[in-house]
Amino acid sequence: MVVRRNDGTPRVVRNAPLLHDGTPMPTRYWLVDPHDVTHVSRLEAAGGVNTAEREVDIVALDAAHAAYAAERDAHITPEHTGPRPYGGVAGTRCGVKCLHAHYANWLVGNIDPVGQWVADRIAASVTP
Numbered sequence: 001m002v003v004r005r006n007d008g009t010p011r012v013v014r015n016a017p018l019l020h021d022g023t024p025m026p027t028r029y030w031l032v033d034p035h036d037v038t039h040v041s042r043l044e045a046a047g048g049v050n051t052a053e054r055e056v057d058i059v060a061l062d063a064a065h066a067a068y069a070a071e072r073d074a075h076i077t078p079e080h081t082g083p084r085p086y087g088g089v090a091g092t093r094c095g096v097k098c099l100h101a102h103y104a105n106w107l108v109g110n111i112d113p114v115g116q117w118v119a120d121r122i123a124a125s126v127t128p
Contacts, residue, residue: 002014002029002108003104003107003108005033009033010032010033011031011032011033011036011107012029012030012031012032012033012104012107012108013029013030013032014028014029014030014108015027015028015029015030016075017072017073017075017076017084017085018076018080018082018085022080022082022083023083024083024084024085024086025085026072026085026086026087026090026091027089027090027091027098027101028068028071028072028105029101029104029105029107029108030100030101030104031100031101031103031104031107036103036107036122037100039122039125040099040100040103040118040122041100042125043099043118043121043122044098044099044100048099048118048121049096049097049098049099050096052096052099052102052114052117052118053095053096055117056096056113056114056117057113060111060113061094061095061096061113061114062094063111064088064089064102064105064110064111064112064113064114064115065087065088065089065092065093065094066088067088067110067111068088068089068105068110068112069085069086069087069088071110072085073085089101089102089105089112089114090102096114099114099118102114102115102117102118103115103118103119106118106119
């Protein structure tokens with residue numbers, strides 16, 4: 001676990017960059033809290049992927065993808081000769097693919113403009 005709620009419930013888990021059989025796993029941080037997943041799923045269903053892609057700074061988004069890939073790839077041993085994970089957040093090379101992955105990346109403390117965008121909308125939706 002990487003991030004937990006105050007009661008110990010997991011919110012985000014960290015995946016290894018390679019599965020046990022060597023299959024690449026591009027998604028480093030996985031959102032597992034049902035409450036978080038529900039909120040983010042509602043945003044996605046309402047067109048949030050396209051809206052976030054239009055509203056966030058593309059340079060900051062590209063930087064988040066690059067940092068994510070570098071952090072993940074740093075955990076692959078130099079001896080590994082098989083296939084490697086590709087892309088940045090959620091395995092994409094550009095733009096926005098999955099709000100869940102961006103939000104998980106932001107929750108672990110990484111700079112992610114899409115994750116921040118998601119957090120702002122969740123906060124606005126639960127504030128009376």
